Amino acid sequence: MHDRSDGKLKTDRKKAIADLKEKKDSLGNPVFEREEIDTSDLSDILTSRCRNEGDFVDQYKIHCNLEPAKFSESEWIEAKDIHLYYFPESDLAFLIILLVNQDLTIDNFYEFINPGYMLDYGTVEKLRANFLTEIECKLLNGILKELHYKIYILDAQSDVFRESYWFNAAFVETRFESLDTLKRLTYNAHRYIPIGTDFSDPSEHDIKYVSGARDVKQSDYGWGGCISSQSISYVYGQAPKIKQDDTKKTSEVFTYEKIWNRAENDLLLTIIALFQKYACIKINDMLYKEVKQGDHKEETIRAMKRKVLRVCAYETFTPSQISRWNNVCETYSFLLEINGANEYMKDIQNKVNLLDEELDRVNAEREKEAADREREAAERERASAERENKIVNIIALFGAFSIIASVLTIIDFIKGSPIDMGIASAAVAAVVAGAVVKILFKEKRKK
Missing domain, CATH: 1.20.58 (Methane Monooxygenase Hydroxylase; Chain G, domain 1)
Known part of the structure; x- marks a missing residue:
């Protein structure tokens, strides 16, 4: 799930979660409670981050009854557990719903999940639509409304089951002597058919197999998995292998609580990878x-x-x-x-x-x-300096003429002779002309 795009959060998610943990149902039972995360298989650094609430990932259990998907009065798929994996530093979260067939088999899942096949199963399609309506009404728009999440799908009309990632868990009473057996069983779980079926598909190449380490005393394997882009499918051997001389053979009674407890740690690993x-x-x-x-x-x-x-x-x-x-x-x-x-x-x-x-x-x-601006500023400064020099020269020139005029006036006043006045004027004019030529010559050399 990720943020809705239709507006901002009405309440900070941290406060919204705190409010949810205080919420009770009509019987006084908690609706939303934090769970301790099983990190026994994880590194110490990751373990510390998972244990501190509000750090990397938090796990919460949601108490909400969803209507079972009934194929008939004797066949149904039921939502037994609902969990939320919340990543506080991101706007991502994962809604986990544990679906269990009424007899703990894989029957009905093939049709209900319909992994990638464009077939119309009629009744099953209606069951799927009703199930998604339950999720939307009771969870997204109900209990989790203040968290402001929506399911990550491209189109509201598309198949949310196809966008979901499926964690499939199957259990058998004994462990496994060969990896080939494990591969066959986990592949059948991946294809949603009874795990004992003799089935293969050489055309499927985008899958990987994993397994537990081989026991050095019993020479057998405890679990195996088949990983694809749509699902990860585990098969667990719940009990040690029974020896031929062992008279204490007992059958393991499987319950969905045991299924959850065994698969929870592997599910966390899957959630962290999907978060990446x-x-x-x-x-x-x-x-x-x-x-x-x-x-x-x-x-x-x-x-x-x-x-x-x-x-x-x-x-x-x-x-x-x-x-x-x-x-x-x-x-x-x-x-x-x-x-x-x-x-x-x-x-x-x-x-x-x-x-x-x-x-x-x-x-x-x-x-x-910046360099262009500096160059333009330098050019403006140079041009401004040139203008200032010209103005100073002009002022100096007018000043010289003013002095000449004053001198001529004084000479005229003292001597009163027009001939001497003309000679003085010519001499002063020659000096001024020489000064002007010199100024212009200097300006030309600068250019």
């Missing part, structure tokens, strides 16, 4: 929108890079950072690879490199503009 994927999608969408707007200012580019840096540094993990167990790291690595998270990260890095180039271009243009 959708966090990258979010960053890619942000980069696309910002660049499309054409605002290539330095402040905008640096703001985009800060957002990318925060996600890469704080919200993403490499497989080696996830766990001390090799098979857990391998599972996480395959989840990232199959779901395209690695490609998203490479694409983001390429776009960051383009942002760096754009930032260099913007800085170069800014430096060029």
Whole structure:
């Protein structure tokens, strides 16, 4: 789930969650409560971040009754548990609904989920539509309304089941002697058919297999998984292998509580991997929108890079950072690879490199503009200085003429002779003319 696009949050999510934890139903039972996250398979660093509320990821249980999807009076699929995985530093969250068939088998799931097939099952399509209406009304627009989330789908009319990621869990009474057996069983769980079926499909190549380590004493395996872009399917051997001379053979009684308790830790690993994927999608969408707007200012580019840096540094993990167990790291690595998270990260890095180039271009243009402004300012100063020099020369020239006029007046007054007056005027005029020529000559040499 991610933010709705139809307005801002009415209440801060931190406060909204605090209010939800105080909310009670008509019987006084909590509607929304925090759960301790099982991080026994995770690294110490990630464990500390998962245990601190409000840090990396928080897990909450939601108490809400959803109507079962009834195929008939004796066949139905029921929502047993509902959980919310909330990432406080992001606007992403994952709504987890545990669906259980009435007899704990995989029957009915094939038709209900309809993984990628364009077939109309009539009654089943109606059941799916009703189930989605229940989620929207009772959860998104009901209990979780103040969190302001919507399901991540491109079109409100599209199939939300196809956009969802399915975590399939099957259980058997014994462990497994060979990896081939595990691959066959997990692949059948991936295809939503009874796991004992003899079925194969050589055309499907985009899947990966993982398993637990082989027990050194019993030489068997406890679990295996099949990873695809739409689902991860586990098969668990709940009990140790029964030896031939063992007379204490007992059957394991499976309940959905045991299913949840066994699969919860693997589910958390899947959620963290999916978070990497959708966090990258979010960053890619942000980069696309910002660049499309054409605002290539330095402040905008640096703001985009800060957002990318925060996600890469704080919200993403490499497989080696996830766990001390090799098979857990391998599972996480395959989840990232199959779901395209690695490609998203490479694409983001390429776009960051383009942002760096754009930032260099913007800085170069800014430096060029600054240099142009400095050059223009220098030219204006030089022109201004030239004008000032010319004005000074003109003032000096007029001053000289003024002095000449004063001198002539004085001479005329003293001697009163027109002949002497003409000679004096000619002499002074020659001196002034010489001064003017000298000034003009200097100006020409400057140019």
